[in-house]
Amino acid sequence: MRAALCKKIGEPEDVVIADIPSPQMRDDHLRIRVRACALNFPDILTVQGKYQRQPVLPFAPGMECAGEVIEVGPKAKGGFKVGDRVMAQPGVGCLAEEVCTSPMSVYAIPDNVSYEHAAGFIVTYGTVYHAFVERGDLKRGETLLVLGAAGGVGLAAVELGKLMGATVIAAASTDAKLKVCGQYGADHLLNYSEEPIKEAVLGLTNEKGADVVFDPVGGDATLQSLRCINRNGRLLIIGFASGTIADIPAxxxxxxxxxxxxxxFGGYSIAFPERVRANMAVLTGWWNEGKLKPHVSMTFPLAETVAAMNALVTRKATGKVVVTIA
Ligand SMILES: NC(=O)c1ccc[n+]([C@@H]2O[C@H](COP(=O)([O-])OP(=O)(O)OC[C@H]3O[C@@H](n4cnc5c(N)ncnc54)[C@H](OP(=O)(O)O)[C@@H]3O)[C@@H](O)[C@H]2O)c1
Known part of the structure; x- marks a missing residue:
């Protein structure tokens, strides 16, 4: 099968398209013919050798995908059958024509949803829901500051924050990105290339600060957010897309x-798969009701995986970047 292969730790440019054997399947797994793989920032970090869980070389990056079930192991649970349209979070290996995974990480795709739009649903919405409900206790009426708000997890945080009744301040680096955040319901738009986060948020919140901060950016943005967070506020540490991990002053x-x-979310999914399935049941319910609209800004064929990865590295994308596999 064709796959995008990371043979050595390096940069996206080091990922090559190669023919490799189809993966071997366990009796309790499903084999999926991948049609679309949505990129997440951790896919880049894995190629760079900077992620917390590093696969053994060589490996096909790609944490999650959508496609159809083409083989069901004799001991596989979940009731899936050949031909089912599904999305899955195997954790690695999705930039390939086939991937094998446990049915615990596989979900049916709602009717009329394309593979491209389903491919990036689990990690973005799953992370944000876990962050708001199980880690941050986001409450209706609270003020939510989302950093990197037009990115993959960021835009899902804007959308879910609104759906859960928060007043959302979306913060991003360009007006074009903020326009997308406005389309996803953000109440206030903050261009942090032009305005300091602290002053802008204090101004918007009558000097109280945000109740919850969703922070996938890190670095100076984290430190500024701690200067405009409300009493009893929760700073949700999601990631460090800026490349800098802030030293938080106690x-x-x-x-x-x-x-x-x-x-x-990745570690939580491995430790508590049943809880993640319960969360996904809520999220796919909202999706079926038309309350969620995953945003895909760019698609690339498998042969252009390097360009797809670089769209994230160069901060060009909004929502999800998806690699399609014909
Ligand atoms: N904790 C978890 O469970 C979990 C789950 C998924 C992802 N993550 C983490 O969350 C972060 C975002 O992931 P994602 O998949 O949403 O990525 P993404 O789609 O690329 O979004 C990242 C956003 O960060 C901002 N950013 C600021 N400085 C950047 C830089 N130097 N390079 C790239 N982006 C920069 C960009 O927005 P502006 O240009 O507007 O600043 C961009 O939209 C990553 O650190 C990832 O590892 C964590």
Missing amino acids: NRLLLRQCQAVGVA
Whole structure:
């Protein structure tokens, strides 16, 4: 089968298209013919050797995908059958024509949803729902500041934040990105290339600050957010797309009586797959009701995987970047 292969730790340019054997399947797994693989920032980090869970070389990157079931192991649970349209989160290996995975990470795709739009649903919405409900206790009426708000997890945070009754301040680096956030319901738009986060958020919140901060960016944006977080606020540490992990000053937590809360959806999915399935049941229910609209801004064929990855690296994308596999 064809796959995008990382043979050595390096940069996206080091990923090559290669013919490799189809993966071997366990008796309790499903084999999926991948039609679309949505990229997540951790896919880049894995290629760079910077992610917390590194696959053994060589490997096909790609945490999640959508496609159809082409083989069901004799001990596979879940009731899936050949031909089912599904989305899946195997964790790695999705930039390939076939991937094998446990049915625990596989979900039916709602009717009329394309593979491209389904491919990036699990990690983005799953992460945000886990962050808001199980880590951050986001409540109706609270003010939510979303950093990197036009990115993959960021835009899902804007959309789910609104759906869950928060007032959403979307913060991003360009007006074009913020326009997309506005289309996804953000109440306030903050261009952090032009305005300091602290002053803008304090101005928008009558000097109180945000109750919850969703932070996939890290670095200086984290430190600024801690200067405009409300008493009892929750700073949700999602990731470090800026490349810098902030050293959080403990005195800021004390002075604001706030919390910094870690969120790790990948590890949570492995440790508590049943809880993730329960969360996904809520999310796919909302999706079926038309309350969620995953945004795909760019698609690339498998042969252009490097360009697809670089769309994330160069901050060109909004929502999801998807690699399609014919
Ligand atoms: N904790 C978890 O469970 C979990 C799950 C999924 C992802 N993540 C993490 O969340 C972060 C975002 O992931 P994603 O897939 O949503 O990525 P993405 O789609 O590329 O979005 C990242 C956003 O970060 C901002 N950014 C700021 N500085 C950047 C830089 N130097 N390079 C690239 N982007 C930069 C960009 O927005 P502006 O241009 O507007 O600043 C961009 O839209 C990553 O660190 C990822 O590892 C964590």
